[in-house]
Amino acid sequence: MTLWSGRVGGSLDPAVWAFLHAEDAELLPYDCEASVQHAQRLHGAGLLSDTELADARTRLAEIAHDPAGYLAEDEDVHSAIERQLGDLGRKIHAGRSRNDQVAAAFRLYVLDACAEASKEIGAFALVVLSVAEAEADTLLPGYTHLQRGQPVTLGHHLLAWVEMLDRDRSRFASAATAAAESPLGAGALAGSTLGLPGAPGQMRNSIDAVADRDFALDYLYAVAVLYTHLSRVGEEIVLWSSAEFGFVKLPENAATGSSMMPQKLNPDVAELARGKAGTAIGRLTGLLATVKGLPLAYDRDLQEDKAPVFAARLDTRLGLQALAALTAGLEVDRERMALAASDPLVLATDAAEALVREEVPFREAHEQVAARVRDGSFVPTGTAAESIAARGAPGPGGVRNALAEARARFT
């Protein structure tokens, strides 16, 4: 029996039914939670008795943790819950529609997903920080255009990863703020005549309340940017672990072998992080495309909002945890890094700046040093370590301060 069998006679063609069915079992606990909130409002309006409210609470708590109660013949999670509530279910839908119901449940889901992402980002950042602390003085060339640029420490470089992760946390916090509003009371699109009491965070406009999916877009955007960062991190690990760089060795608990080439130790985790970034970006663009042409308020197209968010949540958790395991186990080859950082050419900028201190205009200093690089007569005055020590934030003192400050932010 459907929620709308009073209007639509007979039974649907099985192909139609299969097509309409929502894969939304993940919403179960969240929809139960939102249903309790709605029951409280019905009670507040005198439409549910104390006993009925208490029953609703008890039954919804049970249903929330019984995914087997959601049957294949239920149209969606909302129908499954209402059916399981029996007579109470027939009362509890007063003053609401699946339109505000699904938006309410989905917002609670996204709130939870944001909290989970922040937690996993924090755990990964702490792993990166531990490596950064251990490698605070480890020299390596910093790159632009993937060409050696100027010497830095691995600590400084890894702190750049941490900064990306910190901004990711704030993007999830802002998606959570967007999700925290409540569409309950909007009903199908225009509220109800039942005089339900308002609730904190209630959305101002009932049409917007059931039509809005910005919070899901914000979440998918936060995941897409996070994965863009994880992809760049992954790419660096791929490069650094290649024989050509030889900067790190992959830990055997986070690398894979080849089915054919016995010598291989492959950075599959780093590569998959890079690969999943494409998928994460696709989910965001997919939902943008779904929403863009929809007239307000609710349209069934919006059922397509859930699958990308469910998948994005799983990938966020799995990706951050796997990259944390990989990063924690990286074996840094300090000698190989130091050797690369001892390339005299990475000190060419310092040589030009030395001339600037002798009042040579910078462009002229640049030309003088460039000429020496071109004819092979460039000889640096100091070492990579001295070069770093002469700079502020990338210098060892600056890095130690930045490490302590970052650790405080993440603990």
Ligand code: ARG
């Ligand atoms: N399963 C639907 C969704 O995910 C629930 C809302 C259905 N509402 C409707 N009026 N048909 O969007």
